Amino acid sequence: MKYTRLTKEQFEELHKEFINFLATQSITADEWEDIKKNKPEAAEQELDVFSDLVWYGVLDKVDYLEHISPQQIHLFKCKEKQMHLIALKLKHDKVDFTTKEGFQWLRDNLLSDDIEFFNANKPYSDDKHLDIFKLIQTGANITKGELFQYFEKLIKG
Numbered sequence: 021m022k023y024t025r026l027t028k029e030q031f032e033e034l035h036k037e038f039i040n041f042l043a044t045q046s047i048t049a050d051e052w053e054d055i056k057k058n059k060p061e062a063a064e065q066e067l068d069v070f071s072d073l074v075w076y077g078v079l080d081k082v083d084y085l086e087h088i089s090p091q092q093i094h095l096f097k098c099k100e101k102q103m104h105l106i107a108l109k110l111k112h113d114k115v116d117f118t119t120k121e122g123f124q125w126l127r128d129n130l131l132s133d134d135i136e137f138f139n140a141n142k143p144y145s146d147d148k149h150l151d152i153f154k155l156i157q158t159g160a161n162i163t164k165g166e167l168f169q170y171f172e173k174l175i176k177g
Protein backbone atom coordinates (compact mmCIF):
# COMPACT_ATOMS: atom_id res chain seq x y z
CA MET A 21 0.00 0.00 0.00
CA LYS A 22 1.34 3.38 -1.02
CA TYR A 23 -0.62 5.72 1.25
CA THR A 24 -2.75 4.62 4.20
CA ARG A 25 -5.89 2.61 4.56
CA LEU A 26 -9.09 4.57 4.82
CA THR A 27 -10.80 4.56 8.19
CA LYS A 28 -13.97 2.59 8.85
CA GLU A 29 -15.91 5.87 8.70
CA GLN A 30 -14.34 6.78 5.35
CA PHE A 31 -15.20 3.36 3.93
CA GLU A 32 -18.79 3.80 5.13
CA GLU A 33 -18.91 7.23 3.50
CA LEU A 34 -17.56 5.76 0.23
CA HIS A 35 -19.72 2.63 0.36
CA LYS A 36 -21.21 3.12 -3.14
CA GLU A 37 -17.79 3.85 -4.65
CA PHE A 38 -16.39 0.69 -3.03
CA ILE A 39 -19.23 -1.38 -4.49
CA ASN A 40 -18.45 0.08 -7.93
CA PHE A 41 -14.76 -0.69 -7.38
CA LEU A 42 -15.59 -4.33 -6.61
CA ALA A 43 -17.91 -4.44 -9.62
CA THR A 44 -15.10 -3.30 -11.93
CA GLN A 45 -13.28 -6.44 -10.79
CA SER A 46 -16.40 -8.56 -11.35
CA ILE A 47 -16.78 -9.22 -7.62
CA THR A 48 -20.43 -9.55 -6.56
CA ALA A 49 -21.77 -8.84 -3.07
CA ASP A 50 -21.94 -12.56 -2.32
CA GLU A 51 -18.40 -13.13 -3.58
CA TRP A 52 -17.17 -10.22 -1.43
CA GLU A 53 -18.76 -11.75 1.68
CA ASP A 54 -17.09 -15.06 0.79
CA ILE A 55 -13.69 -13.36 0.29
CA LYS A 56 -14.00 -11.55 3.64
CA LYS A 57 -14.85 -14.81 5.42
CA ASN A 58 -12.53 -17.28 3.68
CA LYS A 59 -9.69 -15.17 2.27
CA PRO A 60 -9.17 -12.32 4.75
CA GLU A 61 -5.75 -11.45 3.30
CA ALA A 62 -7.33 -11.00 -0.16
CA ALA A 63 -10.03 -8.81 1.39
CA GLU A 64 -7.34 -6.72 3.11
CA GLN A 65 -5.59 -6.33 -0.24
CA GLU A 66 -8.78 -5.09 -1.91
CA LEU A 67 -9.30 -2.55 0.88
CA ASP A 68 -5.71 -1.34 0.46
CA VAL A 69 -5.98 -1.02 -3.33
CA PHE A 70 -9.25 0.91 -3.00
CA SER A 71 -7.72 3.17 -0.32
CA ASP A 72 -4.77 3.97 -2.57
CA LEU A 73 -7.10 4.79 -5.46
CA VAL A 74 -9.13 7.15 -3.29
CA TRP A 75 -6.01 8.82 -1.90
CA TYR A 76 -4.55 9.22 -5.39
CA GLY A 77 -7.76 10.88 -6.57
CA VAL A 78 -7.74 13.28 -3.62
CA LEU A 79 -4.01 14.08 -3.84
CA ASP A 80 -4.25 14.68 -7.58
CA LYS A 81 -6.69 17.56 -6.94
CA VAL A 82 -4.74 19.29 -4.14
CA ASP A 83 -3.75 22.84 -5.03
CA TYR A 84 -3.05 24.28 -1.58
CA LEU A 85 -2.02 23.03 1.85
CA GLU A 86 -1.50 24.85 5.10
CA HIS A 87 0.10 23.78 8.32
CA ILE A 88 -0.41 26.11 11.27
CA SER A 89 1.43 25.48 14.51
CA PRO A 90 1.73 27.74 17.57
CA GLN A 91 4.70 29.78 16.28
CA GLN A 92 4.84 28.94 12.57
CA ILE A 93 2.61 28.95 9.51
CA HIS A 94 3.55 26.98 6.40
CA LEU A 95 1.49 27.66 3.29
CA PHE A 96 2.00 25.50 0.20
CA LYS A 97 0.90 25.95 -3.39
CA CYS A 98 1.16 22.61 -5.17
CA LYS A 99 2.17 23.38 -8.73
CA GLU A 100 2.83 20.86 -11.51
CA LYS A 101 6.60 20.39 -11.04
CA GLN A 102 7.26 22.03 -7.69
CA MET A 103 5.77 23.29 -4.48
CA HIS A 104 5.83 26.96 -3.55
CA LEU A 105 6.19 27.62 0.18
CA ILE A 106 5.41 30.78 2.08
CA ALA A 107 6.32 30.46 5.74
CA LEU A 108 5.92 32.77 8.70
CA LYS A 109 7.89 32.22 11.86
CA LEU A 110 7.35 33.99 15.15
CA LYS A 111 10.58 34.99 16.90
CA HIS A 112 9.06 34.50 20.38
CA ASP A 113 6.50 32.23 22.03
CA LYS A 114 4.19 34.86 23.53
CA VAL A 115 1.59 34.27 20.79
CA ASP A 116 -0.05 31.08 19.53
CA PHE A 117 -1.16 31.21 15.88
CA THR A 118 -3.53 28.27 16.41
CA THR A 119 -5.80 30.42 18.62
CA LYS A 120 -8.25 33.10 17.51
CA GLU A 121 -6.35 35.66 19.60
CA GLY A 122 -3.01 34.60 18.14
CA PHE A 123 -4.31 34.90 14.61
CA GLN A 124 -5.71 38.35 15.40
CA TRP A 125 -2.31 39.33 16.83
CA LEU A 126 -0.75 38.22 13.55
CA ARG A 127 -3.14 40.39 11.55
CA ASP A 128 -2.42 43.40 13.76
CA ASN A 129 1.37 42.87 13.80
CA LEU A 130 2.03 41.48 10.33
CA LEU A 131 4.89 43.84 9.57
CA SER A 132 6.41 43.54 13.02
CA ASP A 133 10.06 42.55 13.49
CA ASP A 134 8.73 39.63 15.59
CA ILE A 135 7.76 37.81 12.38
CA GLU A 136 10.14 36.31 9.82
CA PHE A 137 8.89 35.57 6.29
CA PHE A 138 10.29 32.83 4.06
CA ASN A 139 9.47 32.31 0.41
CA ALA A 140 10.82 29.28 -1.49
CA ASN A 141 10.18 26.77 -4.27
CA LYS A 142 10.96 23.11 -3.87
CA PRO A 143 10.86 20.53 -6.66
CA TYR A 144 8.94 17.36 -5.92
CA SER A 145 10.74 14.09 -5.42
CA ASP A 146 9.97 11.37 -7.96
CA ASP A 147 6.42 11.18 -6.57
CA LYS A 148 4.46 14.43 -6.28
CA HIS A 149 1.43 12.71 -4.71
CA LEU A 150 3.53 11.03 -2.03
CA ASP A 151 5.21 14.36 -1.18
CA ILE A 152 1.78 15.95 -0.69
CA PHE A 153 0.55 12.93 1.29
CA LYS A 154 3.53 13.16 3.67
CA LEU A 155 2.69 16.81 4.41
CA ILE A 156 -0.91 15.81 5.19
CA GLN A 157 0.37 13.04 7.45
CA THR A 158 2.40 15.61 9.41
CA GLY A 159 -0.66 17.80 9.98
CA ALA A 160 -1.12 19.93 6.85
CA ASN A 161 -4.70 20.58 5.75
CA ILE A 162 -6.01 20.83 2.21
CA THR A 163 -7.40 24.33 1.63
CA LYS A 164 -8.71 26.59 -1.12
CA GLY A 165 -5.60 28.74 -0.75
CA GLU A 166 -7.04 32.01 0.55
CA LEU A 167 -4.28 32.45 3.13
CA PHE A 168 -1.56 31.55 0.64
CA GLN A 169 -2.93 34.00 -1.92
CA TYR A 170 -3.20 36.75 0.69
CA PHE A 171 0.46 36.38 1.72
CA GLU A 172 1.59 35.94 -1.88
CA LYS A 173 0.08 39.35 -2.75
CA LEU A 174 1.63 40.85 0.37
CA ILE A 175 5.10 39.55 -0.55
CA LYS A 176 4.84 40.66 -4.19
CA GLY A 177 3.27 43.98 -3.26
